[in-house]
Amino acid sequence: MIPPSFGYSAPRTLPEALQLMVQHGDAAKILAGGHSLLPMMKLRFAEPGHLIDINRIPELKGIREENGLIKIGAMTTENELIDSVLLQQKVPLLPEAARLIADPQVRNRGTIGGDIAHGDPGNDHPAISIALDATFILTGPRGQRNVAAANFFLGTYMTDMQSDEILTSIHVKPFSTNKTGSAYCKLKRKTGDFATAGAAVVLEISAGVVSLARIALTNVAPTALNAKAAAAALVGKPLTDASIKAAVDAAMAICDPAEDLRGDIEYKTAMAGEMTKRAIRLAASRCK
Amino acid sequence: MSKQIVTMTINGKKVEKAVEPRTLLIHFLREEMVLTGAHIGCETSHCGACTVDVDGKSIKSCTHLAVQCDGSEVLTVEGLADKGVLHAVQEAFYQEHGLQCGFCTPGMLVRAYRFLQDTPDPTEEQIRMGMAGNLCRCTGYQNIVKAVQSAAKKLKAQTKESVAA
Ligand SMILES: Cc1cc2nc3c(=O)[nH]c(=O)nc-3n(C[C@H](O)[C@H](O)[C@H](O)COP(=O)(O)OP(=O)(O)OC[C@H]3O[C@@H](n4cnc5c(N)ncnc54)[C@H](O)[C@@H]3O)c2cc1C
Ligand code: FES
Ligand code: FES
Numbered sequence: 027m028i029p030p031s032f033g034y035s036a037p038r039t040l041p042e043a044l045q046l047m048v049q050h051g052d053a054a055k056i057l058a059g060g061h062s063l064l065p066m067m068k069l070r071f072a073e074p075g076h077l078i079d080i081n082r083i084p085e086l087k088g089i090r091e092e093n094g095l096i097k098i099g100a101m102t103t104e105n106e107l108i109d110s111v112l113l114q115q116k117v118p119l120l121p122e123a124a125r126l127i128a129d130p131q132v133r134n135r136g137t138i139g140g141d142i143a144h145g146d147p148g149n150d151h152p153a154i155s156i157a158l159d160a161t162f163i164l165t166g167p168r169g170q171r172n173v174a175a176a177n178f179f180l181g182t183y184m185t186d187m188q189s190d191e192i193l194t195s196i197h198v199k200p201f202s203t204n205k206t207g208s209a210y211c212k213l214k215r216k217t218g219d220f221a222t223a224g225a226a227v228v229l230e231i232s233a234g235v236v237s238l239a240r241i242a243l244t245n246v247a248p249t250a251l252n253a254k255a256a257a258a259a260l261v262g263k264p265l266t267d268a269s270i271k272a273a274v275d276a277a278m279a280i281c282d283p284a285e286d287l288r289g290d291i292e293y294k295t296a297m298a299g300e301m302t303k304r305a306i307r308l309a310a311s312r313c314k
Numbered sequence: 315m316s317k318q319i320v321t322m323t324i325n326g327k328k329v330e331k332a333v334e335p336r337t338l339l340i341h342f343l344r345e346e347m348v349l350t351g352a353h354i355g356c357e358t359s360h361c362g363a364c365t366v367d368v369d370g371k372s373i374k375s376c377t378h379l380a381v382q383c384d385g386s387e388v389l390t391v392e393g394l395a396d397k398g399v400l401h402a403v404q405e406a407f408y409q410e411h412g413l414q415c416g417f418c419t420p421g422m423l424v425r426a427y428r429f430l431q432d433t434p435d436p437t438e439e440q441i442r443m444g445m446a447g448n449l450c451r452c453t454g455y456q457n458i459v460k461a462v463q464s465a466a467k468k469l470k471a472q473t474k475e476s477v478a479a
Contacts (some may be wrong), residue, residue: 030336130443134373135374
């Protein structure tokens with residue numbers, strides 16, 4: 027299968043890319059790693075008239091710490107997330123989750139920005155970003171704006187991003203190493219499978235009491251879910267079997283999965299609960 | 315759409331061709347360059363039979379455009395042997411019975427080559443994780459793992475020899 031015909035440009039700078047977006051209007055589509063877009067084009071689910079390949083724009087790549095934030099270029103690949111010593115030390119949830127995405131070859135191409143911008147509820151970075159309280163930097167012809175991950179995902183393949191905007195970077199606060207713990211638990215049938223259900227958890231425990239909790243779920247609704255009530259069930263008390271059960275029940279209550287070959291609604295909801303339980307326990311065990 | 319000129323180095327040889335932007339790298343390699351080693355198994359980025367090396371990284375050439383390789387170094391299975399002498403990974407795959415029908419083998423070999431460049435002294439778990447993007451319907455993987463382990467030993471011995479020489 028080959029995709030339908032399209033034009034192609036590979037700009038070297040961000041302003042050049044933005045200019046091309048304006049020039050080609052609705053026909054234009056950004057090509058990042060291509061590992062969601064090209065498969066969709068082969069199936070004619072997407073038929074862009076012009077691809078703007080942003081792989082040759084150096085300023086969209088790389089991970090750095092600046093002004094108390096970890097800044098990740100949108101074109102950073104999954105394998106680069108895994109190999110980043112800075113992330114391993116300061117935001118270990120990202121390399122942990124990236125290891126559970128696809129396979130080595132796909133991780134050499136797939137980017138964190140593409141995984142987020144695509145708006146697929148099966149993708150893992152949306153829930154990870156929500157659990158990290160990440161901020162997305164969007165750049166367009168009218169300048170730059172920041173959107174919180176929790177407000178970005180509007181529906182399946184629908185995000186707050188406008189068609190002439192480019193997701194340029196992802197900002198995350200580094201963990202305060204002495205009390206933050208995180209975990210991503212993902213149930214999948216095999217390597218390269220999307221989640222049957224996944225749960226991302228970030229916890230802070232101070233003097234035996236949960237002082238902060240964020241929980242987000244993958245692939246159990248039309249978008250990644252911000253499980254606020256589940257997180258609230260943990261905060262302000264020590265972690266106990268009862269508080270974990272309350273969080274799990276609250277997480278399951280907001281699930282709205284689609285039935286498919288990975289399972290029916292009841293099974294996926296139960297698995298979202300199980301992943302939430304495991305991720306809470308694992309994150310707590312990592313709070314030092 | 316009009317064709318675009320791309321220049322790339324394939325297995326050490328520089329080539330310049332006009333390609334349609336929609337031409338997938340695998341089709342460019344197989345049909346334009348007549349390098350039919352890399353196979354098309356699934357064409358949906360799952361099986362890894364189309365794996366080649368682009369700029370020192372393993373990729374699935376069914377999910378990459380030929381125009382994206384302008385200026386790149388591409389290595390396919392045809393580029394592994396040196397003047398008729400098999401590469402250590404090729405030798406190890408046949409000695410350890412790392413193949414049966416051979417359909418997955420070109421992708422396995424090119425992936426194993428890159429994996430061992432990145433991870434010269436791998437554990438079994440690292441091999442299984444590193445080769446997880448390549449599917450094989452025949453071997454049950456056991457002998458593929460053994461072949462990669464054996465290739466790692468051969469490559470280490472070769473490095474020692476060349477250091478000694
Ligand atoms: C075999 C296989 C298994 C996979 N398994 C998983 C998995 O387990 N978990 C998972 O999360 N994903 C998985 N994926 C998807 C993979 O991670 C994709 O790489 C990812 O979803 C999209 O990122 P990309 O860089 O490839 O983007 P592309 O495919 O290039 O783009 C995707 C969409 O986002 C837009 N876009 C991309 N970047 C930007 C940007 N910076 N600004 C604005 N718009 C942009 C594009 O225009 C396009 O519409 C899998 C893919 C394959 C082929
Ligand atoms: S043909 Fe490319 S992964 Fe199967
Ligand atoms: S040897 Fe037949 S598919 Fe691997």
